[in-house]
Amino acid sequence: MLNIQDLHAKIGNKEILKGLNLSVNAGEVHAIMGPNGSGKSTLANVLAGRNGYDVTKGTVEYEGKNLLKLLPEERAWAGLFLAFQYPVEIPGVNNVYLLKAAVNAVRKYRGETELDAVEFLGLIKEKMKVVKMKEDLLNRSVNEGFSGGEKKRNEIFQMSVLEPKLAILDETDSGLDIDALKIVSKGVNSLRNEKRSVILVTHYQRLLDYIKPDHVHVLSDGKIIKSGGPEVALELEEKGYDWIKEEAA
Amino acid sequence: MSPETMSDNIQNYVNDFNQLKIDDWLDESRHSALKLFKESGFPNSKLENWKYTDVRPIKKKSFSNVPGLTTSVGTEEINAVRFNGLDCIEVVFINGLFSKEHSTLVALEKGLVVENMLDALAKDKDLLAKHLTKYADDKVSPFTALNTAFIQNGTFINVVPNTVIEKPINILYLSKESNSALATHPRNLIVMGENSEATVIESYIGLDDANYFTNAVTEVALSPSAILKHYKIQQESLNAYHIGNLNIRQDKDSKLESHSISLGGALVRNDIHGQLAAEGAEIIMNGLYMTGDKQHVDNHTRVDHLKPRTLSTENYRGVLNGKSRAVFNGKVIVHKGAQKIEAHQNNANLLLSDDAEIDTKPELEIYADDVKCAHGATVGQLDQNMLFYLRSRAIDEETARSLLTYAFADELISNISFAPIRNRLEHLVIGQLPDTALIREFTNE
Ligand SMILES: Nc1ncnc2c1ncn2[C@@H]1O[C@H](COP(=O)(O)OP(=O)(O)O)[C@@H](O)[C@H]1O
Ligand SMILES: [Mg+2]
Numbered sequence: 027m028l029n030i031q032d033l034h035a036k037i038g039n040k041e042i043l044k045g046l047n048l049s050v051n052a053g054e055v056h057a058i059m060g061p062n063g064s065g066k067s068t069l070a071n072v073l074a075g076r077n078g079y080d081v082t083k084g085t086v087e088y089e090g091k092n093l094l095k096l097l098p099e100e101r102a103w104a105g106l107f108l109a110f111q112y113p114v115e116i117p118g119v120n121n122v123y124l125l126k127a128a129v130n131a132v133r134k135y136r137g138e139t140e141l142d143a144v145e146f147l148g149l150i151k152e153k154m155k156v157v158k159m160k161e162d163l164l165n166r167s168v169n170e171g172f173s174g175g176e177k178k179r180n181e182i183f184q185m186s187v188l189e190p191k192l193a194i195l196d197e198t199d200s201g202l203d204i205d206a207l208k209i210v211s212k213g214v215n216s217l218r219n220e221k222r223s224v225i226l227v228t229h230y231q232r233l234l235d236y237i238k239p240d241h242v243h244v245l246s247d248g249k250i251i252k253s254g255g256p257e258v259a260l261e262l263e264e265k266g267y268d269w270i271k272e273e274a275a
Numbered sequence: 276m277s278p279e280t281m282s283d284n285i286q287n288y289v290n291d292f293n294q295l296k297i298d299d300w301l302d303e304s305r306h307s308a309l310k311l312f313k314e315s316g317f318p319n320s321k322l323e324n325w326k327y328t329d330v331r332p333i334k335k336k337s338f339s340n341v342p343g344l345t346t347s348v349g350t351e352e353i354n355a356v357r358f359n360g361l362d363c364i365e366v367v368f369i370n371g372l373f374s375k376e377h378s379t380l381v382a383l384e385k386g387l388v389v390e391n392m393l394d395a396l397a398k399d400k401d402l403l404a405k406h407l408t409k410y411a412d413d414k415v416s417p418f419t420a421l422n423t424a425f426i427q428n429g430t431f432i433n434v435v436p437n438t439v440i441e442k443p444i445n446i447l448y449l450s451k452e453s454n455s456a457l458a459t460h461p462r463n464l465i466v467m468g469e470n471s472e473a474t475v476i477e478s479y480i481g482l483d484d485a486n487y488f489t490n491a492v493t494e495v496a497l498s499p500s501a502i503l504k505h506y507k508i509q510q511e512s513l514n515a516y517h518i519g520n521l522n523i524r525q526d527k528d529s530k531l532e533s534h535s536i537s538l539g540g541a542l543v544r545n546d547i548h549g550q551l552a553a554e555g556a557e558i559i560m561n562g563l564y565m566t567g568d569k570q571h572v573d574n575h576t577r578v579d580h581l582k583p584r585t586l587s588t589e590n591y592r593g594v595l596n597g598k599s600r601a602v603f604n605g606k607v608i609v610h611k612g613a614q615k616i617e618a619h620q621n622n623a624n625l626l627l628s629d630d631a632e633i634d635t636k637p638e639l640e641i642y643a644d645d646v647k648c649a650h651g652a653t654v655g656q657l658d659q660n661m662l663f664y665l666r667s668r669a670i671d672e673e674t675a676r677s678l679l680t681y682a683f684a685d686e687l688i689s690n691i692s693f694a695p696i697r698n699r700l701e702h703l704v705i706g707q708l709p710d711t712a713l714i715r716e717f718t719n720e
Contacts, residue, residue: 076663118685188668
């Protein structure tokens with residue numbers, strides 16, 4: 027589904043990603059762990075198509091296409107979803123309207139008929155239950171005045187409505203209490219099937235107690251320095267990043 | 276005659292004035308106003324108040340001041356610019372001339388008078404003599420003097436004390452191409468009795484792309500505890516010139532809400548002057564200007580806090596595109612002894628193009644010491660983080676830009692409590708955006 031090879035990316039003159047390789051098959055959940063500043067969000071943003079990053083080398087193939095050539099919206103139409111580490115507040119843009127427009131933009135791209143208001147409400151009612159999304163939040167402007175946890179939950183709610191093929195969650199677990207963490211995990215797990223893939227960017231192994239990854243990678247200084255199964259996360263938790271850095275060196 | 280005055284076309288206005296041949300009690304005022312105008316001529320940009328707005332296009336053009344010259348305007352055409360389904364009292368003017376046929380002035384609610392100015396001058400002399408020309412100062416602006424000289428067509432509204440008028444009063448000033456380029460001088464007077472309440476909408480609309488000049492003046496007198504919600508919607512033709520002057524005098528505990536929406540016009544100047552002349556008076560001024568191409572739109576406001584415990588809140592927003600230019604100047608004067616007043620002012624601007632330009636200037640003059648004043652101005656572009664967020668949610672770039680622009684403008688309009696007006700204004704704002712079809716998904720439309 028996703029194949030990243032020798033990816034180098036710069037912000038301004040600063041090289042952040044320094045030859046990253048990652049391959050994700052349909053149905054797999056990959057966790058990417060790493061210390062602050064190692065380039066996790068940069069990777070997520072480059073995959074989602076944010077401006078300001080300069081890819082100097084390497085390739086990213088998504089479902090056989092050159093992902094890097096697509097506009098951010100084209101990536102979304104093709105089933106890619108980024109849950110932001112810091113979701114932005116957008117005053118004056120209604121949450122529900124945005125979600126409906128998003129759903130219909132994707133449907134239009136796929137050649138499906140667009141949903142009307144009633145059909146759409148039917149769709150989101152179910153999803154609201156899964157992530158315990160409060161109705162009054164839904165009718166507000168996007169993320170405006172939301173608490174940190176509410177913003178994260180809104181990201182997961184959007185994800186579960188949009189049903190992406192490849193979801194990238196950038197530290198969605200950070201700052202969540204254990205109840206919120208369980209709800210977010212439920213949202214992710216309910217999406218899991220043999221066709222969908224998830225990249226979980228996280229700082230803590232705690233999330234992986236609730237969402238079982240197939241593969242765990244350690245990102246350090248713009249490169250993946252270790253890959254393995256869930257046991258890598260446990261080892262990390264126990265021994266810290268320095269141990270892995272030493273081992274890799 | 277110097278070349279300068281020759282090109283001013285002032286003689287042209289004088290000639291048209293002489294042909295008016297109105298003979299009523301106001302004529303002395305008209306004559307002295309014309310004299311003032313002749314002496315001062317059009318304002319030039321050396322005057323502080325006109326520093327950023329060059330009115331030479333107006334003064335160079337020779338307009339006819341005889342109202343009503345027109346190819347006919349049909350009901351269909353008027354319906355197209357009416358508020359859909361809004362139950363309102365309507366006063367219609369076509370090329371400056373009152374249209375009895377299209378207005379709905381029969382069977383008015385009790386306690387309400389709505390008349391064409393010429394009729395009111397004949398019928399309500401006492402009331403008019405007390406208020407007309409008393410709040411708009413001919414000496415402050417030559418355009419006001421010019422308007423006073425031509426007082427003839429316009430709307431007179433009087434709400435008697437202790438009366439609430441439920442239906443909005445919708446005044447339509449419609450303009451359309453005619454045999455010669457027209458200058459019209461609508462003059463409105465709104466007198467609100469003690470403890471009365473009303474909503475008035477003044478719309479200035481170009482029905483085609485004609486080149487004409489609207490020079491409007493509105494005077495408002497609010498008796499104690501009166502409430503007026505005043506909307507001005509400026510949708511002149513993109514080749515038209517519009518000078519509008521709103522002057523308000525407020526008595527004790529009265530409240531004025533002014534919403535000024537400026538969308539059309541090649542060269543536009545809106546002036547609002549509020550005088551808070553007694554304790555407890557409150558004025559709210561909201562404004563939205565959206566400009567594109569080579570439009571020039573200047574909003575000047577001035578509030579005089581003359582007495583203690585008066586309140587002013589001002590919020591203006593601008594969306595500028597193309598090579599357009601906008602000016603915002605908000606003056607607040609707190610007079611001696613006007614203690615415990617509050618004055619808040621904000622002006623926010625969104626620049627959608629590198630070639631658009633805004634001059635924004637808040638001015639505070641404070642001669643009292645126990646006051647609460649705050650003002651701020653911002654100029655910015657669309658937020659890149661918001662844009663990316665929307666695009667990552669499958670919204671194409673063009674729609675995302677439109678949507679964020681709409682959201683910026685709608686911050687002002689969404690606060691309007693009266694739904695039919697709010698919806699109409701939202702509709703107009705959407706119509707002003709580069710890509711209209713796509714963003715309807717996000718609104719009530
Ligand atoms: N906009 C930016 N401009 C300059 N440097 C940046 C910018 N964003 C991130 N960086 C730098 O890039 C590196 C990687 O950042 P990031 O991808 O956010 O790391 P992580 O998500 O792993 O904490 C850090 O050193 C950070 O300071
Ligand atoms: Mg990060």
